[in-house]
Amino acid sequence: MAKTIAPNNVAKSNRKWITGYSIIGLLLFITYQFLLPWEGLPLGIYDAIYRWMPPSAINESLVYIIMALGLNIVVGYAGLLDLGYVAFWAIGGYCAGWFMSEFFYFLNINFLGSVPAEAPGIHINFWMVLLIGGFVCAVFGILIGAPTLRLKSDYLALVTLGFGEIIPQVFFNGENFFGYNISNGTKGIVGVDSIPVGVKNLGPFDFGWKLLIFLLLTAVMVFISLRLRRGRLGRAWLAIREDELAASMMGVPLMRTKLSAYAVGAFAGGLGGVAFATHVNGVYAERFNFTISIFLLAMVVLGGMGNVWGVILGAFILSWVNGNGLTAFGQLYNEQFGTEIDFASFTFLLFGLVLIFMMLFKREGLLPESRLKLMLHEDELDQIDASSKSGDK
Amino acid sequence: MKKNPAKVALVALVAAAVSLTLVSSSSNAATTLYISSDLPKQGGSADQSESTNKAIKLLLKRMNNKAGKYIIKFREYDNSTAAKGSWDDAQCAKNAQAHVAARDEVAVMGTYNSGCAKIIVPILNQDPKGPMIMVSNANTNPGLTKIWGPGEPAKYYPNGKRNYYRVVTTDDNQGAAAAEYAKSLGVSKVYVLNDRQTYGQGVAQSFTTNAKKLGLTVLSAGDAGEGWDDKATNYEALFTKIKALSPDMLYIGGIFDLNGGQLVKDKVKYLGSNTAVKMMMPDGFTGYPDFLALPEAAGAYLSFTGLDISQFPKGGVAEDFQDEYLLTYGEAPTSSFSVYGAAAAQVILDAISRSNGTRKDIFEKMKTVNISAAKSVVGTQLKFDKNGDILSKDITILIVKDKTETFVKKITIK
Numbered sequence: 001m002a003k004t005i006a007p008n009n010v011a012k013s014n015r016k017w018i019t020g021y022s023i024i025g026l027l028l029f030i031t032y033q034f035l036l037p038w039e040g041l042p043l044g045i046y047d048a049i050y051r052w053m054p055p056s057a058i059n060e061s062l063v064y065i066i067m068a069l070g071l072n073i074v075v076g077y078a079g080l081l082d083l084g085y086v087a088f089w090a091i092g093g094y095c096a097g098w099f100m101s102e103f104f105y106f107l108n109i110n111f112l113g114s115v116p117a118e119a120p121g122i123h124i125n126f127w128m129v130l131l132i133g134g135f136v137c138a139v140f141g142i143l144i145g146a147p148t149l150r151l152k153s154d155y156l157a158l159v160t161l162g163f164g165e166i167i168p169q170v171f172f173n174g175e176n177f178f179g180y181n182i183s184n185g186t187k188g189i190v191g192v193d194s195i196p197v198g199v200k201n202l203g204p205f206d207f208g209w210k211l212l213i214f215l216l217l218t219a220v221m222v223f224i225s226l227r228l229r230r231g232r233l234g235r236a237w238l239a240i241r242e243d244e245l246a247a248s249m250m251g252v253p254l255m256r257t258k259l260s261a262y263a264v265g266a267f268a269g270g271l272g273g274v275a276f277a278t279h280v281n282g283v284y285a286e287r288f289n290f291t292i293s294i295f296l297l298a299m300v301v302l303g304g305m306g307n308v309w310g311v312i313l314g315a316f317i318l319s320w321v322n323g324n325g326l327t328a329f330g331q332l333y334n335e336q337f338g339t340e341i342d343f344a345s346f347t348f349l350l351f352g353l354v355l356i357f358m359m360l361f362k363r364e365g366l367l368p369e370s371r372l373k374l375m376l377h378e379d380e381l382d383q384i385d386a387s388s389k390s391g392d393k
Numbered sequence: 394m395k396k397n398p399a400k401v402a403l404v405a406l407v408a409a410a411v412s413l414t415l416v417s418s419s420s421n422a423a424t425t426l427y428i429s430s431d432l433p434k435q436g437g438s439a440d441q442s443e444s445t446n447k448a449i450k451l452l453l454k455r456m457n458n459k460a461g462k463y464i465i466k467f468r469e470y471d472n473s474t475a476a477k478g479s480w481d482d483a484q485c486a487k488n489a490q491a492h493v494a495a496r497d498e499v500a501v502m503g504t505y506n507s508g509c510a511k512i513i514v515p516i517l518n519q520d521p522k523g524p525m526i527m528v529s530n531a532n533t534n535p536g537l538t539k540i541w542g543p544g545e546p547a548k549y550y551p552n553g554k555r556n557y558y559r560v561v562t563t564d565d566n567q568g569a570a571a572a573e574y575a576k577s578l579g580v581s582k583v584y585v586l587n588d589r590q591t592y593g594q595g596v597a598q599s600f601t602t603n604a605k606k607l608g609l610t611v612l613s614a615g616d617a618g619e620g621w622d623d624k625a626t627n628y629e630a631l632f633t634k635i636k637a638l639s640p641d642m643l644y645i646g647g648i649f650d651l652n653g654g655q656l657v658k659d660k661v662k663y664l665g666s667n668t669a670v671k672m673m674m675p676d677g678f679t680g681y682p683d684f685l686a687l688p689e690a691a692g693a694y695l696s697f698t699g700l701d702i703s704q705f706p707k708g709g710v711a712e713d714f715q716d717e718y719l720l721t722y723g724e725a726p727t728s729s730f731s732v733y734g735a736a737a738a739q740v741i742l743d744a745i746s747r748s749n750g751t752r753k754d755i756f757e758k759m760k761t762v763n764i765s766a767a768k769s770v771v772g773t774q775l776k777f778d779k780n781g782d783i784l785s786k787d788i789t790i791l792i793v794k795d796k797t798e799t800f801v802k803k804i805t806i807k
Contacts (some may be wrong), residue, residue, distance in 0.1 A: 056487040105543040186590045280486040347475030
């Protein structure tokens, strides 16, 4: 094991990433906004981009990344296993459904919305709905967290699992919620207002702009994650993650710290939920099921719990394989060899194998957090160099 | 006069370019166009979708991959994901963009789920080179084409042009036919249940409305009857309550998958046999061997949008197509939805063959599609009204007898 691991990556600079991130973002934006619609683009490149990384796939991945970053705060930073994260996605989504569509057709409220003033329903500006969605989720995070946080590990996971099942069920059956229709049930809320960007309202083919907006939201989440981690709250989370009892003995207020982890994590769920609703132009209750919670958790674990860049990588890979990669590979393979194998149906086999191998050979994830890596390889490190972790604990 | 070499070169270049274009356009006589299918290839509907894709491929083979002067190729899209195990809203949105972006693709056959169609249709509708046509073989939700929920159907067609067609008729017609048949059975008091899903509620609602219109007494409250809990272990309480109202018939609007087996067992256990208190279901209960195998299912009436495979006319293209399917793939189509998939493709190909190969023109030509019953793979005329709904509104009534679905009656809605 390398002796050169920095014992505490918290001390590393937290700003450098902005430059790299902006350059990658700009390149993506130019590719999808200007290069792709350009008629002169060789058909080969055009087809390749659409096969391997179509614009909507990259936007979808970004939504998954936002969610995974939120979950990372709860699971990766504070060490609270959450099996019901999809509930926040649902709440965020329905905030968009309620405040940005014709769902409440008997009302007529328009606040800087992107539709004509006489359109029925509530139409609040997308950017405000983002905040509303985030804060509503944060409140729910606290509400749910408050009674459950006395529980530890497995028991807490069970309660979050229950929460993740109940909230989507409420929406699923929400057509008659004590006499009121709050969600249209399984019919879903179809048609969400377009995103206003000042010069125009984004239509269905403005991927480049949407990409830019989603990249911006991701950047906000990365920024929040990195800054919080460095600060007092983040250090308290890590302390709780590593040893709750010791943390409380050292004067970390457990309740407040854990609740803030839930609130911040849920906030990201709200952002992602609203963004996703504009991505698919609607909210559908059937999406919010248990497998999505597990899928998000797998992203965090695969990428590297606690490491923002690892989580982004994990979320990107898994969502890409699930939505696009395997199908595209299957098409290529079938064209090459004239077979008719349905590759997409092997997705779960692949996921299962990947998780097993990860647990066997790289438990800390693809891009591990240095601190977690230290913990998982504690005994090896003890033998090699006992002094390298003395500064850490 | 001195010639400018640059000008000469330019003229030569232009001439070369023009002649090249002419040559290339003349050698381009047979343009290749793609049609695509958009179906859930993972999860519960996977077999159905595979069978549908096979039926479309067979249809193309029968037509030598040609429609008019165009060579037609076929591309399959999957609108489900493994993580969800069913159709996935994000995947539908992505496919919609991909259909529009694929420059050689001109029309879409799909989707299986109405919810997915509600995402795809508005995007195809706003295609700058379109609108792009989509023809469904299985969407029965009325709201896609008719005034139904708030804002429907206008909200699916942002530019006002109707680019969506379907070869099966809608749930409201199925409910109407079921109510009509219930009355003809001499039923007077009926209790309605629904599975609390879009489809089930839609059918139950139209059954309730039409039953009331025909003078039947509907004992259940609400405009779509009572919802059953698909996670319940038994329905004793529900049926004891219903028994007290002594209905002649129970209408179960929903899908068998949602605990329909237990529901049917408990119905017979607590309400009595299917001759004493009749039982009727929509096509959400057809095509399930597990349902037919239940002793309690005997005597249950089923309705089905379109024609049942056994009812396709004999001796024409329809029978021929099925024989060839059996011969090619070694098995019969899983249900008539797959053959309706081929019918949807047939409609698209007809429009393409009369068009100039652009999405816009295919959209225009779709309005005048008219395939006679003799030529159609489903044996009924394929012609649409201005909403995009098929004109032949046939509903088949079946009864479960000796563990098979047996034809009772064909009801044609006017």
